[in-house]
Amino acid sequence: MLPTSRQLRLQVNLIMILNKKKSPFERDFIVAKERFPKLTYVWNAKIMMWVITGELDICDVEGVYWNTFQITILVPRGYPYCVPIVAEKSTIIPRDIEWHISPEGICCLDISHNLKAMSKLGIDLTSFISEKVYTYFANQLYKLEKNKYAGGEYAHHLDGVIQYYIETHQLQDKRAIVAMLQQITSKTNIGRNDPCPCGNGKKTKHCHQSSIDTLKTLGHERLLSDLKNISETIK
Amino acid sequence: MHIFDDYVKPIRAAIAADPKSGKLYETLSFSERSLQKGFDFKVFNQQVPEKRLLPNLADFANELGLTPNFEQGLGAHPDFSHLKHSETLEDHYIVSMFVDIKGSTNLFKKYTPRTVWIVTNTxxxxxxxxxxxFGGYVHRLQGDGLFVYFGGKNMKPDPAVKRSLQFASVFSYFVKEDLKNIFSEQGIENIYTRIGVDLGYDRDVIWGMAGIGEISEVTTCSLHTSLASKMQSYAMSNGIVIGDNIKKESPELTEFYIPVCHRTQSENDRYIFQIPEERFNYTQYDFNWLSFLKRQDFIATDFLGNLQLKHKAVVMSNRNVANLAPIAAASKPYYDFE
Structure with a gap:
């Protein structure tokens, strides 16, 4: 028997309610799937994460296909305020520290400071995959061909952290980094018209205001840890 | 995807050379002039040979590891051709597909019949x-369209269904994307496809000779062949509508099938055929062919979301690592594991 118009209306309402009940992750995955159609997801209640698995095809700017990576992306329940973990399941990338991948295939997409700052603002799944994941694997293919990365890389461990402060926040050296971190982590608030902690004599608002705002989002603990570790290298 | 680029070229050339299009004859290339002025069938055959794939499409076939069988005749599926001039009937499954190409009549508004001939034939x-x-059998040419079968005695129904959907998707992409660009540039209404596909099982399909003497063909008598034709008329522009049996035979593709009534918002369109006394209700579905195509092993979706053909079988001569750099340079990896 054909459903009545009332039944149909109820059906449509039910679909709308179900769609509304989708989590931000589920809604965003629908969009991401258009760009990355060979990825699928399941919710893993044991680890409380969304587990995205599948193939990521890499093409260049001319649309020429290069290779396919089998990947897994673990997305914490707190999406979009989280840092997903990305692992390569295929073994195209050599499992070597120089390739920025752990023996288990976990990919170090970026310095953790950048990832943390990004997560504080809230990530968008499609942008995360295209800007962090896709580019990482394209970069690995580039290195396989040219034996170097196209856009540089961070040094490992603490040296990479120092590099981050110097390159991203344009601090001259370790002493400038320490001075900056000391000021930010101290209880005194840095006013916009105060002299910039970097020591160049300009007002903060004309100098490192944006960097200070970003660094504050990384959390007190992270900054204190960096301050301690970098200070120890100066002694 | 570029697999039909070589088919697009003669269409572009014919349109550019059309006297109604306003391009000066003197500016035309030799092949353009030949196509237009002399309506030289030989030139057309050189550009789009009957029994040879053009290079990009040949690469595509190579990528899939498939070889087309050009030795077919209309109205004579090779597995059933022995039924011609016989009094035997056979029961055997078949996938029936109607590919209708709509909108070509509009071409006469702007181009000479010769141009239209080249465009539609290409x-x-x-x-x-x-x-x-994809291993299909062209049973009949219908105007600009085709009536084709997929499957036969050496193939089970499920791979035949898969092949038929792959063909329908690839061809729809050609018409929707590649041809669209040409016609939108020319400011004329688009040409589009409407495709209907259905599967009849052994119990549903009778093969035999229809007609008399030489005015005959070996064809199917099946509800599902009729329904494929009927479903084609329910498809939207560049759409594909499939029947319940296709869905049954491809359970892994369920996510790509949505009952037609969801689109039309009319419950009357849910079933394409019903026998109330037998409680037989046969559902028709829109097939999300673009999503299906994106998931195929031979297709990659590039950084901008465009579909590209994977070339695994051959190393691409035009592969240049410098073209990876703009994407790769945005990444700056780190390492912080113990």
Whole structure:
């Protein structure tokens, strides 16, 4: 028997309610799937994460296909305020520290400071995959061909952290980094018209205001840890 | 995807050379002039050979590891051709597909019949060539369109269904994306496809000779062949509608099938055929062919979301690592594991 118009209306309402009940992750995955159609997801209640698995095809700017990576992306329940973990399941990338991948295939997409700052603002799944994941694997293919990365890389461990402060926040050296971190982590608030902690004599608002705002989002603990570790290298 | 680029070229050339299009004859290339002025069938055949795939499509077939069988005749599926002039009937499953190409009549508004002939024949040859790659049998040419079968005695129904959907998707992409660009540039209404596909099982399909003497063909008598034709008329522009049996035979593709009534918002469109006394309700579904195509092993989606053909079988001569750099340079990896 054909459903009545009332039944149909109820059906449509039910679909709308179900769609509304989708989590931000589920809604965003629908969009991401258009760009990355060979990825699928399941919710893993044991680890409380969304587990995205599948193939990521890499093409260049001319649309020429290069290779396919089998990947897994673990997305914490707190999406979009989280840092997903990305692992390569295929073994195209050599499992070597120089390739920025752990023996288990976990990919170090970026310095953790950048990832943390990004997560504080809230990530968008499609942008995360295209800007962090896709580019990482394209970069690995580039290195396989040219034996170097196209856009540089961070040094490992603490040296990479120092590099981050110097390159991203344009601090001259370790002493400038320490001075900056000391000021930010101290209880005194840095006013916009105060002299910039970097020591160049300009007002903060004309100098490192944006960097200070970003660094504050990384959390007190992270900054204190960096301050301690970098200070120890100066002694 | 570029697999039909070589088929697009003669269409562009014919349109550019059309006297009604306003391009100065003196500016035309030799082949353009030949196509237009002399309506030289030989030139057309050189540009779009009957029994040879054009290079990009040949690469595509190579990528899939498939070889087209050009030795087919209309109205004579090779597995059933022995039924011609016989009094035997056979029961055997078949996938029936109607590919309708709509909008070509609009071409007469702007182009001479010769141009229209080249355009429609090129599209039809592209359809036939693609169909043959996927192992289809062209049963009949219908105007600009085709009536094709998939499957036969050496193939089970499920791979035949998969092949038919792959063909329909690839051809729809050609018409929707590649041809759209040409016609939108020319400011004329688009040409589009409407495709209906259905599967009849052994119990549903009778093969035999229809007609008399030489006015005959070996064809199917099946509800599902009729329904494929009927479903084609329910498809939207560049759409594919499939029947319940296709869905049953491809359970892994369920996510790509949505009952037609969801689109039309009319419950009357849910079933394409009903026998109330037998409680037989046969559902028709829109097939999300673009999503299906994106998931195929031979397709990659590039950084901008465009579909690209994977070339695994051959190393691409035009592969240049410098073209990876703009994407790769945005990444700056780190390492912080113990």
């Amino acid at each position: 599209i039809q040859r592209a359809a036939i060539h693609t169909c043959l790659i």
